[in-house]
Amino acid sequence: MNINKDLMAASATPLVLAILAEGDSYGYAIIKRVKDLSDGQLQWTDGMLYPVLHRLERLDFIKARWGKSETGRKRKYYRLTTLGKNQLGEHRQQWHAVDQALRMVWKFGGKDLIAG
Amino acid sequence: MTDSEVDIEQQIDEWRLYLEQRRELAQEDIAELEDHLRGQIGELSANGLSPDEAFLVAIKRLGKQDAISREFALEHTDRLWKQLVLAGGAQPEKVLDNELLTVLALAVAAAISLKIWDLTGLFPFESEQMFYLRNAPLFVVPWVCGYFYWKRQLNKTHLWRLALPMLVALLISNSYPYVPESSIFILSVLHLPIALWLLVGFAYTGDRWASDNGRMDFVRFSGEMGIYYVLIALGGWVFIGLTFVLFSSIGMDPEYMVGFWIVPSGVTGAFIVAAWLVEAKQGVIENIVPVLTHVFTPLFTLLLAAFLVTMLVTGQGIDMDREVLIAYDILLVLVLGLLLYSLSSRNPQAPPGLFDILQLALVCCALLADMLALGAIAGRITEFGFSPNRVAALGENLILLVNLLWSAIFYYRFLKGRNDFSVLIRWQMAYLPVYAGWAAIVVVVFPPLFSFL
Numbered sequence: 001m002n003i004n005k006d007l008m009a010a011s012a013t014p015l016v017l018a019i020l021a022e023g024d025s026y027g028y029a030i031i032k033r034v035k036d037l038s039d040g041q042l043q044w045t046d047g048m049l050y051p052v053l054h055r056l057e058r059l060d061f062i063k064a065r066w067g068k069s070e071t072g073r074k075r076k077y078y079r080l081t082t083l084g085k086n087q088l089g090e091h092r093q094q095w096h097a098v099d100q101a102l103r104m105v106w107k108f109g110g111k112d113l114i115a116g
Numbered sequence: 117m118t119d120s121e122v123d124i125e126q127q128i129d130e131w132r133l134y135l136e137q138r139r140e141l142a143q144e145d146i147a148e149l150e151d152h153l154r155g156q157i158g159e160l161s162a163n164g165l166s167p168d169e170a171f172l173v174a175i176k177r178l179g180k181q182d183a184i185s186r187e188f189a190l191e192h193t194d195r196l197w198k199q200l201v202l203a204g205g206a207q208p209e210k211v212l213d214n215e216l217l218t219v220l221a222l223a224v225a226a227a228i229s230l231k232i233w234d235l236t237g238l239f240p241f242e243s244e245q246m247f248y249l250r251n252a253p254l255f256v257v258p259w260v261c262g263y264f265y266w267k268r269q270l271n272k273t274h275l276w277r278l279a280l281p282m283l284v285a286l287l288i289s290n291s292y293p294y295v296p297e298s299s300i301f302i303l304s305v306l307h308l309p310i311a312l313w314l315l316v317g318f319a320y321t322g323d324r325w326a327s328d329n330g331r332m333d334f335v336r337f338s339g340e341m342g343i344y345y346v347l348i349a350l351g352g353w354v355f356i357g358l359t360f361v362l363f364s365s366i367g368m369d370p371e372y373m374v375g376f377w378i379v380p381s382g383v384t385g386a387f388i389v390a391a392w393l394v395e396a397k398q399g400v401i402e403n404i405v406p407v408l409t410h411v412f413t414p415l416f417t418l419l420l421a422a423f424l425v426t427m428l429v430t431g432q433g434i435d436m437d438r439e440v441l442i443a444y445d446i447l448l449v450l451v452l453g454l455l456l457y458s459l460s461s462r463n464p465q466a467p468p469g470l471f472d473i474l475q476l477a478l479v480c481c482a483l484l485a486d487m488l489a490l491g492a493i494a495g496r497i498t499e500f501g502f503s504p505n506r507v508a509a510l511g512e513n514l515i516l517l518v519n520l521l522w523s524a525i526f527y528y529r530f531l532k533g534r535n536d537f538s539v540l541i542r543w544q545m546a547y548l549p550v551y552a553g554w555a556a557i558v559v560v561v562f563p564p565l566f567s568f569l
Contacts, residue, residue: 027148028155045179046156050148051187058191066144069151076148 003042012044012052014091020062020080021088027053027076053078061087124167128153131175138181140189153178218266219392223385226259230384231377246296250289253309256387257316258282263391264319274322278315285312285559292563299504300563307508307555313338314552328538331545336460337394339405339453344390352382406461410471413454417474420451420481427488441509444489448516451482455523456544464537468530476527483520489513504566508558515554519547 019025019033027049034042056062061084069075080088128150135146153174160170178184234244261278264270289308294301317325317334324330356374363370426432458475490513497506526540 026151028152031152045183046152046177047149047179047181047184048187050145050152051184051191054145054188054191069155073151073154074147075151076144 008042008044011042012049013056014088014095015042016049016052016056017061017080017084017088017091020078021085024077024079026078030078056084059087060084121167124157124171127171135181138185140185140192142192145188149178215267215392215396219263219388222259222263223388226255226384226388227381229259230255230380234376243296246294249301249305250294251286252305253312254282254286254289255384257309257312259388260316260391261319263388264316264322267395268319268322270319270322274318277318281315282312288560293568294563295568298569300566300568303504303508303562304559307558310555311552311559314549317548328542328545331548332460332541335456335545335548336403336405337391339457339460340394340397340403341390343404344393345386348386348390349383352386403461405457409454409457409461413458413471413474413478416447416451416454417478417481420447420478420485424481424484438505441489441492444485445509445512445516448482448486448489448513448520451478452516452519455479459541459544462537464541466537468533472527472531476524476531479520479524479527483517483524486513486517486520490517504562504569508562511554511558515550519544519550 015034015037016030019030022033025033028046030053031044031046031049034044053062053064057064057078060081062078063081064076064078067075067077131153132146132150135141135149136143141149156174156177157167157170160173161167165173230248232238233247261282265274265278285308289304292304294304316338317331320334320337321327321330324333356378359370359374359378363373455475455478458471490510493506493510493513497510500506522543523540526535526543529535530537530540
């Protein structure tokens with residue numbers, strides 16, 4: 001299943017923020033987490049995550065710092081800020097509203113369609 | 117490491133180099149992407165892929181470089197404007213790094229070396245003005261050389277090659293019994309900086325002076341340094357103007373402060389700062405001089421051609437008095453500069469183009485103009501006899517003539533496909549010491565030759 005590009009773009013911010021809410025993380029691990037969470041359905045083009053991370057950093061939702069990986073290489077870790085936490089809450093409400101509406105329409109609208 | 121691991125390292129290196137050419141990507145972005153790539157390769161290898169396969173898959177998953185770069189560019193529009201970051205990269209560094217401290221120390225030392233004499237009233241021999249005019253470049257050149265001596269970590273051999281000529285210059289300019297305002301004195305004051313600039317070339321290039329590339333880098337450096345110096349001078353001019361306005365407004369006269377301290381120290385120290393700026397910006401910002409060259413080459417070609425044609429048509433000879441001759445020589449030197457700096461930015465492998473034809477036209481016009489100047493100088497010499505100024509002008513125009521003649525020949529042969537462009541570059545680079553050599557002759561040999569008058 002191919003997920004629509006716009007939907008991917010729209011969901012990127014809340015997903016990244018939510019994953020970082022679980023704990024500090026870095027690019028590759030975030031992508032893996034997204035894949036696991038979606039059972040492989042959400043496949044980002046890996047490179048595209050980084051501009052998103054940088055945008056969120058510019059908006060002060062997340063904060064970056066350079067650390068070391070297990071093998072001692074340079075690795076950039078990201079951490080959710082308080083501002084980011086609030087932002088995540090808002091996203092959550094918005095997605096919840098969309099989700100609710102869709103569920104309702106699948107449930108009842110769909111029945112009508114089938115009933116014809 | 118196994119062979120395939122070495123291979124992967126090489127492939128990652130190549131990939132990194134390729135990304136580094138994209139200005140949308142900063143070093144740290146590439147480091148971040150590299151960490152990602154390595155993570156992906158590690159996981160794929162653990163799943164049984166060979167390193168080569170893992171690398172290919174990881175690159176593919178990372179996405180098209182163009183698309184990623186575009187995203188980065190949208191997020192970081194400022195990156196399209198290259199910034200001259202003087203204080204290191206991403207890591208928050210200490211405000212004063214070693215280099216900045218060294219540069220500041222050298223600039224202050226240069227200013228002190230200039231001011232100590234009138235501060236203490238210790239003028240060897242004569243008046244303040246004469247003393248400073250005699251030694252002017254010696255307050256700058258040693259410190260600029262010192263900066264590169266430190267920066268390039270040069271050794272003792274270099275030290276001697278730099279120090280000996282400086283000592284000779286110091287001895288000569290302070291021991292020759294110059295007569296104030298004599299033409300020999302003015303000639304010496306004008307030529308000493310040209311001769312000594314060669315030492316900056318030695319220091320700048322270190323062991324690479326013998327190579328054309330090294331010399332060409334020095335030519336580029338000199339041009340860019342000139343631009344930076346002018347920019348700093350403009351800033352300094354505003355600074356001084358504001359100093360006057362501010363202090364005058366509270367009834368103080370800053371003239372002593374400005375005239376005795378700020379201007380002399382600034383004029384000297386700015387040389388070291390300009391040298392350092394050029395060194396720091398290397399490769400970060402486009403060289404500006406070649407850009408100016410491209411703007412002015414057509415204009416100067418037009419000017420010279422129009423001048424020569426008008427002269428031929430009207431049959432009007434030039435009235436070559438001293439001022440005209442000097443202006444004429446400045447024009448010819450400018451043309452040479454235009455040639456040199458367009459060479460410095462041209463890809464030697466590129467085929468001949470329209471600009472090359474224009475360049476050849478400019479060189480030919482300059483050649484003609486130079487011959488006219490030489491004729492006029494020869495006329496003055498036969499009429500009035502030898503004088504220091506005339507001999508100096510004769511020598512300079514002959515040097516220019518030889519250079520322009522061979523440049524025209526090589527350029528013509530290049531356009532006809534009979535020699536490489538690099539021949540032209542080699543010719544110009546081999547010629548560089550000639551200018552300094554002639555300047556040194558004027559400084560060292562002329563005064564006794566013309567009995568210091």
